[in-house]
Amino acid sequence: MTTSRRAALAASFCVAAMTLTACAESQREEGGGSGSGGGGEQASGGTMTFGAAGDPKLFDPFYATDGETFRVTRQVFEGLLEVKPGTAEVGPGLATEWESDEEGTEWTFTLKEGVEFHDGTPFNAEAVCKNFERMSTQEGAGQSPSVSAYWQDTMGGFADGKAESLYEGCETKGEHEVVLKITRATSKFPAMLTLDAMSMQSPTAMDEYKANDVKAQGEGFAYPEYATKHPTGTGPFTFEGYDKANKSITLKRNEDYHGEKAKLDELIFKVIPDESTRKQELKAGSIQGYDLPNPIDWEALKADGNQVLIRDPFNVLYLGLNATENPDLKKLEVRKAIAMAINKEQLVKTQMPEGSSVASQFMPEAVSGYDKGIDPIPHDPEQAKQLLKEAGAENLELEVWWPAEVSRPYMPNPEKIFEAIRTDLEAVGITVKASSKPWNGGYLDGVDTGKAQAYLLGWTGDYDSADNFIGTFFGTTDNRFATGEYEWGEELAQDLQAADGTVDEKEREKAYQKLNKELVEDYLPAVPLTHSPPAIVVADNVEGLVASPLTAETFATVSIKE
Structure with a gap:
């Protein structure tokens, strides 16, 4: 989770991602090919050049907060x-x-x-x-x-x-x-x-x-x-250096590694901020892979002979709701009406990559504490209209924020996702006002400081823990839910802390399942939308890369075919 993701989610559910993956042209370098080994019989040699989306913050993982730093340090530490x-x-x-x-x-x-x-x-x-x-x-x-x-x-x-x-x-x-x-x-x-x-x-x-x-x-x-x-x-690689002029970080195989040595002689991360440029450089062979290819490019990348490795979903996309900015949202009927208005099945089919699913709760199925008995909130426009009428909010106006200049593992095309949601909300009589700012140019800061009434955001888990999802979101007694926005906020925070402190794993799992059910049926501070599988793409001559649901790949097992 990056600091920005942590802060933004901290504002969402008042939430804390991600994702560890952070979002110059770069001078071309030779990549691929074979090289002399020297690392033992397991080492096959060669160089792999991977297209990074941004500059690393630094190379001390303790002080790091961004995915591009962790992508490098994960190989060294x-x-x-x-x-x-x-x-x-x-x-x-x-x-x-x-x-x-x-x-x-x-x-x-x-x-x-x-x-x-x-x-x-x-x-x-x-x-x-x-x-x-x-x-x-x-x-x-x-x-x-x-x-x-x-x-x-x-x-x-x-x-x-x-x-x-x-x-x-x-x-x-x-x-x-x-x-x-x-x-x-x-x-x-x-x-x-x-x-x-x-x-x-x-x-x-x-x-x-x-x-x-x-x-x-x-x-x-x-x-x-x-x-x-x-x-x-x-780790299996040692840090060789960071060439800021050519925007590249070079790692070398650790010849004294305590385990099976890395197969590559050299691993280079080449910073290429523009996704279309990364795609072109992959096609040209100057890089052998990059992260988060746009889902609309998956088939074309495969047709060119590349390997599109699809990760298991370990994230959630949601529509955050802020009752402080819009008092109508304080009413559970209004929040449920918004949830029922959104056609989440259609969102999965038309806006999300293959393998996505409708979210029934605020964590993916792989996390212990997920309740398989919870059904997704149904798409029911007529019931949504009725709930708005009962709440006296038939003329509800809602400002919905969406982020520009970004693609996230859980949100491949924010504008199109927003447009689909706006169409659904307007169909039940809600007047939607759009607001868009660049991801790192006002969007996250605005959400974090509580300026948004409703907003698209998400979370990729750091490890398998319910506390890393809903505990991070709602489990502190100083979050906005517990300090006045909702009468149930403090009790929810205390219940989450109690679940986190339960030593017996089976009892803890039951406690989190109960809380997941209460969150979507009784509280609904945001609308869970989808879980989606982000991808990583590598050239056809790359072997041994194992895709991680945490977007936390290591490259020690990778080799380049001649």
């Missing part, structure tokens, strides 16, 4: 736990085993042996604790939500005690066992350790290049040399 390829399931990483005490507040991790960081520093229990000490003791600019967003989203406050923190401490138990302590049981833990921001980094390199020396600078931040030139992890 590893976490204690990792998401199993092609799934949202938590699996081993640098930790091979883990278990908790009965209260769910002390977690013991058995660490993989024989692992070194790229600079030769041993990875061990002491290194783990130094990483968590580094993360938890941020000061000054390091505590800005724009800098350490993921820590604050998951752990809360820092060691100074100014704000409550989930993190309590780290203890070593010998060289290859470590205990992480948290202040309360939560469904987020240990899944949050799969986040790129929680990756393990070399204590030696962080000390040498002053990793924590981030400073406020104008409206932004200045990051230390570690974050821009010397990121040091344990």
